[in-house]
Amino acid sequence: MPQTNSKETNSDPLDFFRGGGTMGALMRNHPWHEHPLGDPADWPNSLKTTIRLILNSGFPMFVWWSEDLYCFHNEAYLPALGKKHPQALGVSARVVWAEVWEGLKGIVQEILDGGEAYNAEGLRMVLERKGFPEETYWTFSYSPAYNDAGQVSGVFCACYELTTTILGQRRLKTLKDISDTSSQNQTLPQACQSACDFLNDNADDIPFSLIYLLHGEGTAATLTGKAGSMVPPDMPVEIDLTQPDALWPLQEVLHTKRVVVADLPKGLTAAAEGVDSPEVYQLAILPVFKPGQEELLGFFIAGISTWLEYNTDYRRFQELLANQIATTITNVQAREELAWQQAYLQEVFQQAPVGITIVRGRDFIVDLANPGICAIWGRKPEEVLGKPVTEALPEVASQGIMKLLEGVLTTGEPYVAHELPVVLERNGRLEVVYLNFVYHPKRDSHGNITGVIAVAIDINEQVEARKEIESMNRELLAINADLDNFVYSASHDLKAPISNIEGLMKVLVEYLPVETLASEVVQRLISLIENSIDRFKKAVTDLTEVAKIQREAGEDIKQIDLAEIIAEVQLDFESLIVESEARIELDLAPNSTVRFSSKNLRSIVYNLLSNALKYRSPERRLHIRISTEKLPEYTLLTVTDNGLGINPAEKEKMFSMFKRLHDHVEGSGIGLYIVKRIVENAGGHIEVESKLGAGSTFKVCIKH
Amino acid sequence: MNKLNSVLLVDDDEATNFISTLVIKRAGLAEELLTARNGKEAIELIRSRGSGAADARLPELILLDINMPVMDGFGFLRAFNELDFPGKKAVVIAVLTTSLNPRDEKQVREAGVQDFLNKPLTGKMLEELLDRHFN
Numbered sequence: 141m142p143q144t145n146s147k148e149t150n151s152d153p154l155d156f157f158r159g160g161g162t163m164g165a166l167m168r169n170h171p172w173h174e175h176p177l178g179d180p181a182d183w184p185n186s187l188k189t190t191i192r193l194i195l196n197s198g199f200p201m202f203v204w205w206s207e208d209l210y211c212f213h214n215e216a217y218l219p220a221l222g223k224k225h226p227q228a229l230g231v232s233a234r235v236v237w238a239e240v241w242e243g244l245k246g247i248v249q250e251i252l253d254g255g256e257a258y259n260a261e262g263l264r265m266v267l268e269r270k271g272f273p274e275e276t277y278w279t280f281s282y283s284p285a286y287n288d289a290g291q292v293s294g295v296f297c298a299c300y301e302l303t304t305t306i307l308g309q310r311r312l313k314t315l316k317d318i319s320d321t322s323s324q325n326q327t328l329p330q331a332c333q334s335a336c337d338f339l340n341d342n343a344d345d346i347p348f349s350l351i352y353l354l355h356g357e358g359t360a361a362t363l364t365g366k367a368g369s370m371v372p373p374d375m376p377v378e379i380d381l382t383q384p385d386a387l388w389p390l391q392e393v394l395h396t397k398r399v400v401v402a403d404l405p406k407g408l409t410a411a412a413e414g415v416d417s418p419e420v421y422q423l424a425i426l427p428v429f430k431p432g433q434e435e436l437l438g439f440f441i442a443g444i445s446t447w448l449e450y451n452t453d454y455r456r457f458q459e460l461l462a463n464q465i466a467t468t469i470t471n472v473q474a475r476e477e478l479a480w481q482q483a484y485l486q487e488v489f490q491q492a493p494v495g496i497t498i499v500r501g502r503d504f505i506v507d508l509a510n511p512g513i514c515a516i517w518g519r520k521p522e523e524v525l526g527k528p529v530t531e532a533l534p535e536v537a538s539q540g541i542m543k544l545l546e547g548v549l550t551t552g553e554p555y556v557a558h559e560l561p562v563v564l565e566r567n568g569r570l571e572v573v574y575l576n577f578v579y580h581p582k583r584d585s586h587g588n589i590t591g592v593i594a595v596a597i598d599i600n601e602q603v604e605a606r607k608e609i610e611s612m613n614r615e616l617l618a619i620n621a622d623l624d625n626f627v628y629s630a631s632h633d634l635k636a637p638i639s640n641i642e643g644l645m646k647v648l649v650e651y652l653p654v655e656t657l658a659s660e661v662v663q664r665l666i667s668l669i670e671n672s673i674d675r676f677k678k679a680v681t682d683l684t685e686v687a688k689i690q691r692e693a694g695e696d697i698k699q700i701d702l703a704e705i706i707a708e709v710q711l712d713f714e715s716l717i718v719e720s721e722a723r724i725e726l727d728l729a730p731n732s733t734v735r736f737s738s739k740n741l742r743s744i745v746y747n748l749l750s751n752a753l754k755y756r757s758p759e760r761r762l763h764i765r766i767s768t769e770k771l772p773e774y775t776l777l778t779v780t781d782n783g784l785g786i787n788p789a790e791k792e793k794m795f796s797m798f799k800r801l802h803d804h805v806e807g808s809g810i811g812l813y814i815v816k817r818i819v820e821n822a823g824g825h826i827e828v829e830s831k832l833g834a835g836s837t838f839k840v841c842i843k844h
Numbered sequence: 845m846n847k848l849n850s851v852l853l854v855d856d857d858e859a860t861n862f863i864s865t866l867v868i869k870r871a872g873l874a875e876e877l878l879t880a881r882n883g884k885e886a887i888e889l890i891r892s893r894g895s896g897a898a899d900a901r902l903p904e905l906i907l908l909d910i911n912m913p914v915m916d917g918f919g920f921l922r923a924f925n926e927l928d929f930p931g932k933k934a935v936v937i938a939v940l941t942t943s944l945n946p947r948d949e950k951q952v953r954e955a956g957v958q959d960f961l962n963k964p965l966t967g968k969m970l971e972e973l974l975d976r977h978f979n
Contacts, residue, residue, distance in 0.1 A: 635942035636857060636911075636963070643863035643964025650870070684943060 160195025222269025332365030343412030518566025883920030
């Protein structure tokens, strides 16, 4: 086939603009006839070839052609041009990149002069592609572009924008720095200032920053962290959130809980610290929330760099910073809380009125010993802390204490000791100390037993006091027994002579002459002597009765039905009941069985009923109510009458020996004393409620 | 009233013995009234009678005090129970004391005492005693 045919198929002189998307179209339609380069058909082949290459590449590329460096670039390069597109096509690079030409012209001239290619990686360039000087980063290669004669006739460039990557890395570093040091801060101001210091290191992103923390009821905020250069330099420290005209619109953030972007307040200028930092015009106020919660902790005010586009990435970065600040604050608060709790616990341990110690590990090293335990041990804290128990308290090692500790450490079972006598070296000598104590296993967060917590109380005083009481009690019991024995033998010994006097008197009367007996005086004498003998005998009998209660206590104790005893005693008084027309009302619990001496129980009922009958009121018909009731510990026997009653002031005397509060009736005054002794000897008690002229109620509590 | 042949009074107390003797005599209770001042004397007296002359009568009733020197009532009862003589079972022993606690009462009852009297002895008490045991 003739070659001309093939030439003819390539006859479109602008075929080198083919492809290339919008840039291809733009080049084809450019008014080149008005351009110094003239008709594209006449352009050198080398230029055409280069343009074809550029247009068809997906990589950002351009060529600056001729001494005048006319710009030809592809679609992939458009983001680098920004607002310079579409005017930049065919215009001299010196004009298009005027803002950075100072930095570029040397490199470009060297290439035009036949120098080598120039490669740059991640080079920072402030470009005004978006209508403002913008911080950008590029990796590129400037290489010579040749004309058809093989002479350098321009600059060819393949490039790649790294702005997003570099900014991303830079921001990530800032976040990481704040996060890494988060655990080192002890106080909130320290934590907030530390965060601001790291932000200051990244002033390109955050030219200035302020952290305000809420306090009180959330009605005020305090400046807790600050970075950047402000004029005037003093920022408000306290902001009252209830007042509308604060410098910063924190209120809006408080209410909306959203980021507010605002202009810098009038009269305030701000920039990053250091010379030549661009001034800041805008700022973002971000709510600082407790992580994962709605609770607002404070506000993060971040200056927005004028050299960066305030895009999604930038906003996202600020939000992440607010979150990181929140985490840092929460960590500090948690540590503060923990520290407070530890201090509180320590305080509790120190102040506790009991002995507390914590011993660690198999050697039972004393980690904690509060003043209480030191007092029990008779040691100073410095003598025991950090030492194994066997060294701190060598005297206890042989007393089984180590075994108890080992038991708790091995089994995890707490050990409770009650009144354990422990020999301790106190005040330079061995003393027996009675202790109540608990050994409790101390566990770590995994539940492993790491030591033993011991809480001990020195009960020496109580034990000694109790022993004293016990000894006094024994003494008293002995005295009491002696007294009872004395009363018993005395009453017994008195009986013989009075019986004799009685017998002798009777015999004497029989031997007296009739005329003597007839004498009124003799009759009177005999009668008085006989009365005295009777009273003597009665007194002796009562005394014997009283002595017997003690001597015979516990002799015939058995289960007895109170109801039966009541019925029996009623029978005893039958004639008196009939004669006095007394009405007796019974209200007995279904089971009124008690464990008691049958004779004594009978004596109780007998005396109470006898009193009720004896001391009845002549003004009304006698009504006696006898009831029993089963209580948890006691069986309650109640005897109520509507008799004479007594003055409540004389209640106590009622139960005294030989006290008679009414003297119109026979009685030795021994009955209630005996009842009281019987009841109390058996662990119960008796009480009386009485009203003069209205009646009495006796309540007897009998222990089950 | 059935009169008894012989009554033995065992008591160390002079006044008691004086009263009891008078009361027994006035009541015409016994033809013979023996007295011993303690258990030992009483046992010796019984022993001498039990093995002695045929006309020596054994007491049919013994009025026994408990609290005595040398040998008390308990001692007497033990010793008496060890004696062996004809007609011993017919002997009635009554304790005559001022008072006796239940424990002692139980003990002497088991030792063979059949009755209990409280001092001072009276004619009426004797009458009732005879009714109970010698009817």
